[in-house]
Amino acid sequence: MSTSAEDMKKSHTFRRFEDGEHEWNDLTKKIFVQDTSHKCPTYVHRTPPCQGSCPSGEDIRGWLQIVRGIEKPPADVDKHEYAFLRSTTANPFPSMMGRVCPAPCQEGCNRNVVDDFVGINSVEQFIGDTAFEKGYKFQAPAALSGKKVAIIGGGPAGMSAAYQLRKKGHASTIFDAQEELGGMMRYGIPGYRTPRDVLDHEIQRILDMGDIEVRTGVRVGEDVSVEELEKDYDAIIWAIGCWTGRGLPVPGWEGTPNCVTGVGMLERFNQGKLKYVPEKVVCVGGGDTSIDVVSVSRRLGTADGAAPMEDVIAGKAVHEDGLDRRPATVTLTSLFPQDEMTASEEEVEDALREGVDIKCSVMPLEVILNDEGRAVALKMAECDMVDGRPVAREGTEFEIECDVIVAAIGQTGDLKGLEDFDNGRGLMDADKFYCVPGRAKHFVAGDIVRPHLLTTAIGQGSVVADTVDEFLNGKEFHKRPKVDVHHFNLMEKLHEAGLDPDDYQPDYVWGTSEQKFAIHNFDDRSEAEIISADHLFLGHFPEEPRNLRETDVPDSDHVLGHFEERVKGLEEEKAVAEAERCMSCGLCFECDNCVIYCPQDAVYRVPKNESTTGRYVATDYTRCIGCHICADVCPTGYIDMGMGDH
Ligand SMILES: Cc1cc2nc3c(=O)[nH]c(=O)nc-3n(C[C@H](O)[C@H](O)[C@H](O)COP(=O)(O)OP(=O)(O)OC[C@H]3O[C@@H](n4cnc5c(N)ncnc54)[C@H](O)[C@@H]3O)c2cc1C
Ligand code: SF4
Ligand code: SF4
Incomplete structure (x- = not known):
């Protein structure tokens, strides 16, 4: 089909050149002769966004590089133990985090721009579970201070x-x-x-x-x-x-015996005292706690003759094993639409699969009581969120029958x-x-x-x-850095590798020469800068699907009495493959691009016996012409054409 006369007149949506540009852009001249800045490469360490978004500030990039074998442990330390020690510098619970941390690090991961985030918490679970299996300990702590x-x-x-x-x-x-x-x-x-x-x-x-x-x-x-x-x-x-769980701010809640809180219910369940729930459970929430309330309720089910749930919560009764269970009807309500609930998408989907009825964009209006003062229904209405507050839509009121109402709307x-x-x-x-x-x-x-x-x-x-x-120690409190995390530290790494620089002067962290007292070509900006995806050479990374963990989420017909673990850890091979998806944002991962592409052979590998993570390549500044090819082809955004600025 030919282009119509009308289409011919339309402007193109993408143009390589602006109007008025008629000079040929001679790339050869631009690249192979030199740029006009006379600047040469300097190696800059920045914090990756995964670490910047992890609230405990783990050196995620570090332990991913260890798991995949790029960052080497000292001679007498096993690779898995080294990864465990690195991850626990900041957080001593890798197995717990790997399983239940909602992983804000993954939201921040630069790999989202390429295909999908790195499955950080699945590798963290692998590190933690390997440590459990192998019985790794924390390293000998410092001598006691007496305090x-x-x-x-x-x-x-x-x-x-x-x-x-x-x-x-x-x-x-x-x-x-x-x-x-x-x-x-x-x-x-x-x-x-x-x-x-x-x-x-x-x-x-x-x-x-x-x-x-x-x-x-x-x-x-x-x-x-x-x-x-x-x-x-x-x-x-x-x-x-x-x-202390918050109660619902609606008439009929206060003082009603079968109106309870999610934290109260889960505490008794986890103490092994609550083993059944009433026939009809309604939970108001939408976050983590409410999901646990409804998933536990579907697993426990109901049984004739079990003591009332509120009595168990109040410490007046304890359930015994041995009663016949049958499924309970469980409803979860949320003020927000499903995709805006605070619980993660996965958790919401798991709850639906387990047979929980989820009603979204609805608000509680009143607890309906019977003559004995017990809750028999929750009156609700559809709602819209206006300035962060729910507003009921007139004429949409309805009631959900219940034997217990669980509030999971926050704690103090x-x-x-x-x-x-x-x-x-x-x-x-x-x-x-x-x-x-x-x-x-x-x-x-x-x-x-x-x-x-x-x-x-x-x-x-x-x-x-x-x-x-x-x-x-009677010291003044230390100002926290802008990026408050457990950073990779080149001096510590050099020390660990037996490569301490001679006569090192701490003020002189910029090195331009090969004199051993300077930290060779390294500029540490990790305390102040997080590297974004546009600093990386993303073309280096082909699309690779994420290695997913298997989960054991029962469907509605099989959830009763199902308490097996939900998330299965990755096998080693898959954990390594997942770690290999990491783009090592802000720190060299030894890909050799800069060495290969430098037209002047100015960039070279540091001799093996002097090389370690963060000190793998260097530049001979007598040969460098400032063409910036090395900075362009560095996948990790680790090279700045900065030498000459200072
Ligand atoms: C049901 C539920 C599910 C959750 N799910 C997740 C999740 O999947 N992922 C996630 O990252 N977070 C989750 N969270 C949040 C997470 O559990 C909390 O953020 C975290 O536990 C807070 O840690 P903490 O040490 O401050 O307090 P807590 O874990 O609450 O520990 C406080 C401790 O202090 C003790 N204590 C309290 N008062 C006293 C006192 N006066 N004297 C002595 N001891 C006292 C308590 O017994 C308790 O052991 C969940 C929370 C709940 C309630
Ligand atoms: S999954 Fe691990 S690394 Fe990620 S935010 Fe949670 S604790 Fe941090
Ligand atoms: S690609 Fe690697 S270093 Fe970069 S943000 Fe993701 S996990 Fe962190």
Whole structure:
């Protein structure tokens, strides 16, 4: 078909040249002679966005390069152990994270621009599970300082603080109101998502570092007073999480016995006390907690003769095994449309497969009570979100019959006996160093500051440990870098490889020459800069589908009594293949492009006996003509034509 006269007159949608451009762009001249800047390559380390978006700041790129075999361990360390040690520098729970972290790192991953993100948490699970299998330990901690820290709460924030403090040489005592450590990893998230043998192992590995005393079954504020702690300890870290569920703000909720909270229900289920649910369960939520409530309800089912759920939650009864189960009818309601629910897309799909009825864009209006004052239905209406608040659509009201209503719409702290610390919103205030404002030697971390994720609590546990360490050593608090993470450090890497530069001067981190006292051609901007995809040479990376983990999500007919683990880890071969999809944003991954394409042979490989990660290539500046080909063909965005700027 020929082009019509009309189409011929239309402007093209893509033009290589602008109007008025009539000079031939001589690439040969541009590239092979020199550019006009006279600048030469410098090697620049930046933080990759995966690390920048991981709330515990893991050196993800580092452990991916170790798993795929590019970054080498020291001679006496196994590759898997080295990957484990790198990942746990920031976060001592790789098996937990790999399974249930919603992985904000993956949203940030530059690989999304090429095809699909790197399956970071599947490789993290592989690292953690291999460590479990092989029984890796944390490296010998520093000698004791003689100082002692009280940590209130043995959830992820408190355990992370104890771990980081012990690495710095400080002993601690962890107080926890529950019988076992783990916080919401044990008493919130069900065991088919965080298997208890793996959780126990990851907790024990921290305790095995020694000098971390554990006092479980002790509630601070009731069994032990704040004054006692202030007398006995050099510093106090509050990591008590959020254990009070919010009720529904609708008439009929307050004081109704069969209106309960999600955290209350899950606590009893995880303690092994709640084994059945009523016949008709309605859960109001849309986030992580609500998904666990409905998935657990579908698994437990209902049974004639079981004590009422609210009695088990209130501690008045405990369910026994042995009753005949049958499926419960379970409904989940959310204010938002399905694709805007806070729970991840996968979790929502799993719940649907398990037979949960999900009603989206609806709001609760009233709890309908019977003559005995028990909830028999929840009155709802379709709604729109206006300025963050739900507004009911008139005439759309309807009722859902129920035997129990579970509210999973958020939590605050349980500050019984600790009312002085309440900031008025059921939480505790923290300044930027995680000190409790106006309370000398009190520090705080985790959900009690702002409920979020496991990895966030773990990251804050690490920051608070830095602050407490500075406090115990009488130092001023250190200004946190803009990108607050556990960065790759070339000096440490050189030291580990036995390649310490001679007579190194810390102020001189820019090197232009081959003198050994300078860090050869390396500029570390990782504390301030995150590298975006447009800095990379993306053409280097062919499309590769993500290596997916298998999941065991039962359908509606098979969910009853199904408590097997949901996510199966990757085999080694697949974990390595997945790590190989990483584009190593911001750090050399030894592809040799710059060496191969340099027309002047100015770029060369550092001799093998002097080479390590971050010191693999160098430039002979007497040969470089500033053509910038090496910077153009570097896939990782590690080369800047910057030499000459300084
Ligand atoms: C049901 C549910 C599912 C979740 N799912 C996920 C998920 O899939 N992925 C994810 O990343 N996050 C998830 N989260 C969020 C995550 O669990 C929390 O962000 C995280 O556990 C917070 O850690 P924390 O250490 O601050 O508090 P917690 O884990 O709550 O631990 C606090 C600890 O303090 C103890 N304590 C409290 N008060 C006292 C006191 N006065 N004295 C002594 N001890 C006390 C408690 O017993 C507890 O052990 C979920 C949360 C819930 C409730
Ligand atoms: S903790 Fe979460 S955000 Fe961090 S690397 Fe692991 S999966 Fe990613
Ligand atoms: S490609 Fe690799 S280094 Fe880059 S953001 Fe993704 S995981 Fe991180």
